[in-house]
Every structure is written in C-alpha cells, then in structure tokens.
Amino acid sequence: MTQPNKPLKTLLVVSLLLNVFLVGGLAGGLYQWLGHNRAQPLAVAEPQHGLRKALVQLPDVSRQQLRQLLRQTRIDSQPLLLAGRQARLDVVERLQQPTLDRNALDADLGRAREADSALRARVETALADFAGSLSLEDRQKLADSLYMRGQGKARPGNKH
Template structure:
C-alpha cells in the first residue's frame, strides 16, 4: 500500500468516525429528549393532553374561561380581553421591569433594602393596576350576558388560575 492509499484510507476512516459520532449523538439526544418530555407516564399523559390522574388537562389562562359560551360570545370575550391587555401593555412592561429590578437589587453585593422596597412598591402598583383593568373588563363583559351564560362564564373562570379562581374545597372524611 503506497502513501496516497494510506492517506486516503485515513481520511475515509476519520470521516466514518465523525459521521458515526454525529449519528450516535443524534440518536442519544433524541432518545433523551423523548424520555424527558414524553417517555415517562406523566409526560406521556401530558403529551396526549391528559393528566395521568384526572383525565383531560384544562386549558390555562383567562382567555379560556369563555370556552363554554357560544362561539360569537367566546370570540367577543377574547377580543375584548386582548384589547384590554394591549391598552395596558405599559403596565405589564412596568411590572416586568420592576421584577427584573428587584432581582438585580437582591443579587447586589450590598443589599439596599429601601431600593428593593421601592421597586417592589412600583411593581405591586403596576400589577394591581393591570389586574384592576382586566377584572373590570371581565365584570363588564359578564354584565352583558344572560344569567345562564353568566353562570357558564363563572364556571369557566373558576377553572382558571388567577383572581377569579375558586379553589375546590377539600373532601370531608
């Protein structure tokens, strides 16, 4: 075997090793991802849109509270909620920035308690103002519904997290 043949053979072997390493890494990474997100029972149930214990997972978020209403009512609720949130975008941004500022101040080498408390107060004020606007919209929208539709909305609100959430009382022995 001459020098050119050995050089060519080394090149092909190197390419083969690299390709095999890439394939093994891809298969291993894919298997890990599958196991982490779907492989175990709870992950598989979540991927199927169900809970391993309770059946179908509820949709989360205030916009899903109107799912039991007629399509036109559901669309109106979501559009109004979107408009309120769009109008209050400055409050949401201020709240986010306040939380970021609080985290930055808490992580500083020297804790400035006054600055942290002031940032928390600003964040709380923005959160409260945003919450007031959203809750005001929901109450105003509910006032436009019939009693039966209002009850459907209340049931949808109770299933959501947030200020309208009503916890399920614990079962008594």
Template sequence: MSGRAWKFLLIGSLVLNVFLIGGVAGGAYQWFVAHGRTTATAAQPQPRALRFAAEDLSAERQKQFVDALKAARRGARDYAREGREERREVLRLLAAPQLDRSALDIALNRTREADIALRSRIEQGVADFAATLSPDERVKFAEGLRERGQWRLPQTQAQRQAQQRSQEQGDQPASE
C-alpha cells in the same frame, strides 16, 4: 485475513448491531411514551386559562369575550412592561453585593402597583363584558370563571359550595 481477525470483526459487528438495535428500540419506546402523554394532555376536558371562561356561551359571545380580553390587555401593556422592568430591578438589587433594603422595598412596591393596575384593567374588561350578558349567560359565565381563570376555586371549596347549592335547592321546594 486470518480466522482470528474474522472472529474479532464478527464480534465487533454483532456488538455494534445490538447497540444500534437497542438505541432504535429505546428511541421508539421514548417516542411512544411521549406521544401517549401528548394525546392524554390534548384530551383534558377543561383548559384553565381565563379566555376559556366563556366556553359555555355561544360562539359569538366567546369571540366577544376574547376581544374584550385582548382590548383590556392592550390597554394594560404599559403596566405589564413596567411590572417586568421592576421585577428585573428587584432581581438586580437582590444579586448586588450589598443589599439596599430601601431600594428593594421601593422596587417591590412599584412591581406590586404595576401588577395591581394590570389586574384591575383585566378585571374591568371582564366586568364590562359581563354587563353585556343576559342573566342566564352571566350564570354560565360565572360558572366558567369559577372553573377557569384567576377566580378558580380550589377543588375542595368548589365541591363544598356545589354541595351547599344542591342542599339549598333541595330545601327550597320543601319550604315552599
């Protein structure tokens, strides 16, 4: 090999090494960024799913609530399936070359009815569980529902209500 071939080989090797080192460094950076986000996400103080509404209650009551939700969802499986099927039908009707408005309205109504029936079953399960709670537990449960689940209030409204409650509590001792 001539001296010129060695130069090309050396330059090619250097370029390849720089490329590989950059790739490893970039991958490591992406991993650390993603790992940092996962850690921050895992540290969120309040999950938002309905099953966490009983988080302030005892472990036994939490298990009872989760069981009640499971039972309500099990009883409403047909409504959930029907709602999914009707949503597929709505999408099929919307994608059709000719829009059949009456069929679309019928499918939307069926979807809505299935969703309402599903929600009613879940809400009945929540109400049945709440009926088993003591007054103090119901207050904690209501706070949990206010902070999580489908009864969650927007932050500004929740803040206003908290301020109103604190003002009412502040006014009560003065008036008594």
C-alpha cells in the same frame, strides 16, 4: 482458505451486537414516539380553569368577544405590563448586588405590586363590562370557570 484471526472475529461479534442494540433502541424509540403522539391529546390535556375554561365553556360568539376584549385590554395595558416587568427586573438586580439597599428594594417591590394591581383592576373591569352583555346562563358559566377551581373552594350561594 485461511482462518480469520481471533481479534478480528471478536471485533465482528462486538460490532454485530452493537448494531443489533442500536437498531433495537432506534426501533423502540420510534415506537414510543409514535405511540405517544397518538395518545398525547388525551394524556396531556390539562385541567383548565380561569379565563381559559371560560373561553371553552362560552358560546362561540361570546368566546370571540371575550378574546377580543382581552386582546384589547392587553394592548391598552402595555405601559403597565412594561412597568411591572421593569420593576421585577429591578428587584432581581437589587437582590444580586453585593449590599442590599432595603429601601430601594421595597420601592421596586412596591412599583411591581402597583403595576400588577392596576393591571388586574383593568382586566376585572373589562370582565365586568363583558359580563353585563351575557345571559344569566353564560354569566354562571363565567363565574364557575373563574372562581371554582377546586372542591375546596366555597361556591357563592352554597353553604358547606
């Protein structure tokens, strides 16, 4: 029998170490991935506020009504959404031009602001109409979810 030459033996040892390293890395990655998937719903749960929190806190019937109302408001507001998006794209385009046309930029910003304000007014009107159909308890939940985002916010009716 012949003795394997030294370079072949070295290559075999390096290959073995590399394979052990790769298998260990894959096993560790798989362990982490599977471990994170189980814990993810608890660890990634973000604090909800605004309309999302309202949707969680309201009873099922009211939640469905609010979702449908918001969906219809979004459909009805498509022209405003598109106008606001186009105005913001125009702002970006103006800012990228070699020379800044300040008057045109101000006009584009104004169009975006007007579209956003009109959209907000529509959503607020829809929410006010919806609130009229709720019980006092559900209106309080709605108010808490929409306006009480942190401890630093003043709660209506409470004095600091």
